[in-house]
Amino acid sequence: MGPAWPWLLGAGVLASVCCQPFPVHGDKNPGVPQTSSHQLAELAPAYHKVVPTITNFALRLYKQLAARTPGNTLFSPVSISSTLALLALGAHGDTQTEILEGLGFNLTETPSPDIHQGFQSLLRTLDLPSPKFELKVGNSLFLDKQLKPQQRFLDSVKELYGAVAFSANFTDSATTGRQINEFVKKQTYGQVSDCFQELGHDTLMVLLNYIFFKAKWKHPFDRYRTRKQEERTSGHAPLMQQREMHRFLYDQQVACTVLQIEYSGNARLLLVLPDPGKMRQVEAALQPETLRRWGQRFQPSLLDLHLPRFSISGTYNLEEILPQIGLTNIFDVGADFSGIAEQLNRTISRVSHRAVVDMNEKGTEVGAASGLLSQPPALNTTSAPHAHFNRPFLLLLWEVTTQSLLLLGKVANPAAG
Template sequence: MRVVSGLFLPVLLAEVWLVTSFNPSSHSPEAPILLESQDYENRTWEEYTWTDPRVEEEEEYWLRAIQQLSNGTSSFGFNLLRKISMRHDGNVIFSPFGLSVAMVTLMMGAKGETKVQVENGLNLQALSQEGPLILPALFKRVKETFASNQELGLTQGSFAFIHKNFDIKETYSNLSKKYFDTEYVPTNFRNSSQARGLINHYIIKETEGKIPKLFDEINPETKLILVDYILFKGNATMLVVLMEKTGDHLALEDYLTIDLVETWLQNMKTRKMEVFFPKFKLNQRYEMHELLKQMGIRKVFSTSADLSELSAAARHLQVSKVLQQSVLEVDERGTEAVSGTVSEIVAYSMPPVIKVDRPFHFIIYEEMSRMLLFLGRVVNPTVL
């Protein structure tokens, strides 16, 4: 567990390895390219294998690009948290990574200003300039790496529920299958109750029953519904941000940036101490389209949306909703006193025992890439 004082505000931070049951997210769910260090000086001639420098340069490029993707996703997450905070001051849980994946899947079908607004809103405009499919390719690499990490225990999937006579372009369907493994499910949206039951059935199955009813109703005029989900069960790094004074936790959100979090992590040092952490479960659902509009992504939700890469009938299409429901659960093991590694900034004197008994923020990320998987705050651990 890591604890550190903040820069702008009095704050305690704890980085802990916890068993979080998972976070399935509806419209949306990753990971770094791992390079092993090589000890060339102590290797025999027989053990040495020549590597084409062009291959190494390519791997370095992808590593840098994934770091850019991680930074952009984190900035998007922090900005979105601030938008959510303007609506309520209770518990929060959402997946910046999951929402980014869903929007990039949709973006493959967009053109012009519609596409540009999505890129800018996700803070991925610089990367997107390197090629039309660079973002899908990066997300594919990240997700493949996460899937290969058995300890992370993360699975994800993508469904496209498509109206039986809706003309979707073959190029788009092929790309979505290639980069996001999208499974297409024929659906009769004219029978809205039947369509709702079908979609909820798929979601219940894939999230192991943790999201029993994502859709309460479905518009019979719907042509396509994209659903991306994440199931997260393993050990990952949770950075817990605990303000020194009760009531100051909301003020922290104005200062959250990549640079601030990176400064916290770089200034941590290890020591042992006892930490009491509460058992809690969060279950939050957000109509993300309303929040995304506030972040400059507007055109895709209007009648002037350009989705001509998705369907030939694009002039009649617009995105009506983007929903995300997220669940995070820390079980009984999180309530016990933990004797673990803890870090602190040298100038700050830490107590020998820390009790997380007041509102706190958490940042769940993959260690190597620093990819922001889930973000939120716990104000009352007993309220879903």
Template sequence: MTAIGCIDDSTVHSPDVSDSEDISEDTPSFDSQPISSASIDPQLTAANTKFAVKLFSQIYREQSDRNILISPASVAFALAMTYNGASGETQAAMARTLELQEMSIEEVNNAYEALKSTLENLDENVQLAIANALWANLGIDFNAKFLNDTQKFYQAEVTEIDFDRANAPATINNWVKQNTKGKIDSIIDRIPPDTILFLINAIYFKGDWSKPFEREATTEQTFTSINGNQKQHPLMSQTGDYQYLENKLFQGVSLPYGNGQFSFYIFLPKEDIKLSQVVDGLNDLSWETWMSEFILKPGSVRVPKFELEYEIVLNETLKTLGMKVVFDRDRANFSKIRTSPPNLAIDRVKHKTFIEVNEQGTEAAASTSVGVVATSAREIQEPFNMVVDRPFLCAIRENRTGTIVFMGSIVDP
């Protein structure tokens, strides 16, 4: 076991928390070249898709009457780092929830390293930055392998600060703000007295449409919200050729960014179908089926402009999905984080997101915090018309790896 200050001094930081705004905006530089999707373990991409759809589906069951936006990728990165510290029953529960049962921890880490590099280097017209950090309480000894693995495979910045200082939350929040380009200004609102560690992920996405919407074509249209109320809302309008899917439940369209590696997917329930019926039919198998059935087709789309901020504490959701033990201070086993007493458990998993969709493109950001506490061939097609004027399901997906970066349901833009 090694004190945190002895782990690779080039990536261990001890900022002066007396002035949190003075933290450098520089991010660590790594000699990572783009990695082909062939080198990414397909087991991880499949696991991430399963986790993404069941995480969103569970949150929707809890909050179907409100706008929802999550970044499954952000939650997965944060929990994967934490997974490195788990043992026994705790590790097994996390593996089941994250759908990693068939992968060794070495395979998981290598796959996440490849995935991060791939996602960040696919399209020069799309900004996708994934940042990870481990914030450790001053003077705590941590397992050297745990720290080294988070640095090596997740390029996590490891920073030691005094959690007892009043402005320690501001120091951590400033890192989040910097790594989301100011779109999320805080993730930590309190530090419980027994907290020894925060594992945090931040994702920033900014993509211009491959074909921008003309501002002059945006008009006020009637949008009917989930409760049946109607309001006037700006809908962007465009015609062209799109990847399109229509079935008995919904119309679906894929709006590409940049060179087409990333797309914004919209699933609009049919007039006589509720959004809940679409979500009820959502699972990893149906999602992959939907993705395979999109075809290029001419048509017209009208899409709402909207801006949304969302936050959720994921404790109860993750417990429902099988991770109850990680929050149990009597049973949780994170002995790979710190091998000496006291025992450790997860106190809170907090998630925040932001998205803005307009004529130019989409800007989105997410942050996830895991707080660890001590316990003791094309044919001619008829044009389609798709007017998104009622609640809909949406996602930002990377099309090569299938990574769901964001997923949400908009019931009242």
């Protein structure tokens, strides 16, 4: 049985109305904060300046997407927020302010240099290698060859966001589009493909963010038990089953069951199962303080868990959604992105995002943790409470070290793909 995994994959792009990387001056550029390895250790806590705001932004964005999307909803808050923050680095004046305030930052309390250092700290921490799971976050820019990008911007995005800028020929939009899609496919190991199918001849820039997550369950599901259940039912997503120790709670006030499932690395999955007919009530209660309250109330217990095996995706043109949460003028002709290139003082025409998640049974147990959380032999088979995810539920995937929200979504129909 090969190691199979829950997947998280995302890609975000910003486009206004292959390829060779632009040179980066790096350490000699006086406009870029210089960061030694010793200073990096001191900067590590800087992600605390941005992570709570990203979570709040994610919950606001989710409510807009869910209101417009009757079926499955899925996106990566880290991917979208870091893409917008990177864009703010090349914006001037009111445009920069609107992007950062639209993300939810109070610029009096957290000035823009602190925000960018916070994202730098977050992205570098998320990108640290781990023997337990794989997490890859990256940024790239594709700028039309007619543009003359500001060197200060190229150096800053490389230093703060790890982003490399490439020169592209958008006059041949079909070829360039294929090159960008191949780039995304390669960076996400083939899981995200054909993201950007329509690049116009007047495109001047594509700003890309990708995220790839691959981790084993701490307690893998038994594929044989799923197969037996699959033989009894048809036309529905097969239910994975296990009896294991998990941390969960029932929130009577919100009318939902909340379950925390651990991976073998620094990641946790939060599943929220509303009572029948209570999804809208739960979505309305989805606030940062609700998440904090749940985190304080979890209790470990043996649980009889039934969870669908599924693969779903979400693809969005966010230019229709972001104005609803404050990002309005960045789509106006007067938006100022001259910090990227002087010729780029024009409107952003498209903000696209795609995320894919695949969850299944397989994985490799960690010996010590498995022994600690295995089923106590003395417990009666009828004593374990049930968590039966046979109706729509929410999922929130967290990276534990930074407490950042990698994935947020609703599984309305696990068989819909």
